Amino acid sequence: MPFVHRFTVPFADTDLAGIVHFANYFRYMENAEHAFVRSLGYSIHQEHDGLWIGWPRVAAECRFEAPLRFEDEVEVEVTARAPRRKSVTYEFRIRRVSPGPEVVAATGTMTAVCVALERENGAMRAVPIPADFLARLAERVNSTGG
């Protein structure tokens, strides 16, 4: 089963067309990714072996299939594809579950690269995904067929 993150659409996310502004779907995907990472016992922003690890995105895309509106109940499914040594690609399915009938509002993907952050000057360099996190991720991928 993919990981599922649930939320209610906030008022501020809508625009004058009466629907959720499309840029917010990327925040929804990220929030679901971060909740998924927390469910594995990690944070996407933490210290590993004395390095601050971050996950800047190298690519993101979304296909919008049905609008979301204020107070819709939404579920975002997250699946991690088989991770590479320094990057992970996540797949997302954003579903409106209420008011019904349930529809897929959007599908998307996001690729994030694992970097060590130099906090003094903001420099970033790609590093191998920490082994313990990679192991938890791989376990999850296997269990979900992701």
Added chain:
Amino acid sequence: MPFVHRFTVPFADTDLAGIVHFANYFRYMENAEHAFVRSLGYSIHQEHDGLWIGWPRVAAECRFEAPLRFEDEVEVEVTARAPRRKSVTYEFRIRRVSPGPEVVAATGTMTAVCVALERENGAMRAVPIPADFLARLAERVNSTGG
């Protein structure tokens, strides 16, 4: 020459990694699209022949190549691909021009479909792009080789 939209990165667009949050790149692309449409004498949200016209997105993607930071000077190039009857695809190149040297921070595309909006109930249906706007867009595409 592609249309170019310029701005300075606002503080609120950065995140704790010290760089612009990736979801904001989609707002940057949209702001450039809208400035481009204004440069043609139109607005992306206006009445044509008694219908309210809107342009919801059906797809958007971005490849992130270099980070943007607070107070960077940025230029977004917009090129319209040959428009279809009811939709347009825009291509974007986001460049950091200061502090130098100039780099491409991201490239992306966005496809928007022309809809008539029922303002009372928020319903939307795809309609042909208004002829006068389509003519201005085609003219611009031809002059830019877009």
Added chain:
Amino acid sequence: MPFVHRFTVPFADTDLAGIVHFANYFRYMENAEHAFVRSLGYSIHQEHDGLWIGWPRVAAECRFEAPLRFEDEVEVEVTARAPRRKSVTYEFRIRRVSPGPEVVAATGTMTAVCVALERENGAMRAVPIPADFLARLAERVNSTGG
């Protein structure tokens, strides 16, 4: 007891100083207000007697006492002051509950006026708060000493 709305601080709400950007506290207050209104069986954006009702703000203020950071667990307490005929003032207390010890991160108020919205042209005019909603609100104020 005041109504309490809980959430986890999203990554995108932080800024380069590593803390939640102050403008987001106003969204947090609004989200809590809207959850409170839903808890009374209403929506802040709905039809009453053939009018679309909205609640634009006439004033908002916030005093920031302690920073919030990514993944903090937050509770927002909402109290409605005795409502007036066409407007309501809400008081908010934003508390960080994890990681501990618990602290008050901010306190604020927001005054919203009840308006009828003309959806065709966006015009708004102040109207009396619908009687049934006012009754539920007053009941809640009395039970909380708000």
Added chain:
Amino acid sequence: MPFVHRFTVPFADTDLAGIVHFANYFRYMENAEHAFVRSLGYSIHQEHDGLWIGWPRVAAECRFEAPLRFEDEVEVEVTARAPRRKSVTYEFRIRRVSPGPEVVAATGTMTAVCVALERENGAMRAVPIPADFLARLAERVNSTGG
């Protein structure tokens, strides 16, 4: 004369009521503050004598007088009140200048405290405003009667 910052209202800043969402007014005030500080030859986020200086807000408030809409042309006037040793209060007047007639959309204030940031752990402590910046600010306050 107060410092004036100009911009065009972006689409993403509107909400389903067809007007700019109120939380964005606080970003507008901040953008104007930062442009004002740049006009003095400084940045609100920079190194002074080996310390990273930041300006977290301790209070912000806004009174909303007229709505702003998509593509409105807006001017934000910034006035610094006589600065204190470790904090500054800015006053803002947000005016819609087009489409006319010109109206005051909102007025607000923001108080920011000068802190030294420990970038490794995010700790902040209030410090005296750097003398050179304080001098430029005081000069500006005197010349504007602010």
